[in-house]
Amino acid sequence: MEISLKINDQDTQNLLNRLRANAADLTPTMQAIGAFYERRVRENFKAQSAPDGTPWAPLSEVTLHLGLARNKGWKKNGYLSAKGKRYLSGKRILWEHGDLEGSVHSQASRTSVSIGTGGHIPYAAIHQLGGKAGRGRKVTIPARPYLALNRGTEMDLAERDRTMVIELIRERLLDL
Structure with a gap:
C-alpha cells in the first residue's frame, strides 16, 4: 500500500x-x-x-606618561597641568x-x-x-x-x- x-x-x-x-x-x-x-x-x-x-x-603608565609629555601635560614643578588633567580624563584606549x-x-x-x-x-x-x-x-x-x-x-x-x-x-x- x-x-x-x-x-x-x-x-x-x-x-x-x-x-x-x-x-x-x-x-x-x-x-x-x-x-x-x-x-x-x-x-x-x-x-x-x-x-x-x-x-x-588599560593603558600602561609608560603610554600615559608619553602622552602627557607629548601634550605638555606637566608643570615645571612636576605636577600635572590643567592640560594634563584634561588629557588624562579624556584619554580613550586605542x-x-x-x-x-x-x-x-x-x-x-x-x-x-x-x-x-x-x-x-x-x-x-x-x-x-x-x-x-x-x-x-x-x-x-x-x-x-x-x-x-x-x-x-x-x-x-x-x-x-x-x-x-x-x-x-x-x-x-x-x-x-
Whole structure:
C-alpha cells in the first residue's frame, strides 16, 4: 500500500518563491550585515571593550606618561597641568586621532561580506591580536579586540552579534 500526499498551499509557495528570489543575490543582505557590524565596532571603541563586552586592558603608565609629555601635560614643578588633567580624563584606549576606528569598513558581495581595516593602518593587527612591538620587539602590547573575537586560528562573532546577523539574514531573505 502506498500513501501519497500533495500539499497545495499558495502561502507556502509564495514564501518559497520569495526566498528563491531574495537568495539569488545576497548583496543587500551582506551590505546590511556590514553596516550593522561597522556600527558595532564603533560601539566597541566607545565602550573600550571587545565585541563580547570584555573591557580592554588599560593603558600602561609608560603610554600615559608619553602622552602627557607629548601634550605638555606637566608643570615645571612636576605636577600635572590643567592640560594634563584634561588629557588624562579624556584619554580613550586605542584612540589618538580616530584613524583606527575610522578605518574599519565593510565590503559586500553577492555571497559574503568582509569587515576589516584594510592595509593602510599598520598597527591595526597588533592592537587586535596583541604581541611584541617597538624597537627590538621589547614592548608587549595586550590584545584589545575591536573586531570579531580571536578563537585560536579562527575569528568568531560574539553571541549577541551572531544573533543579530542571523536576524538580518532571516528578515532579508524572507522579506518580512
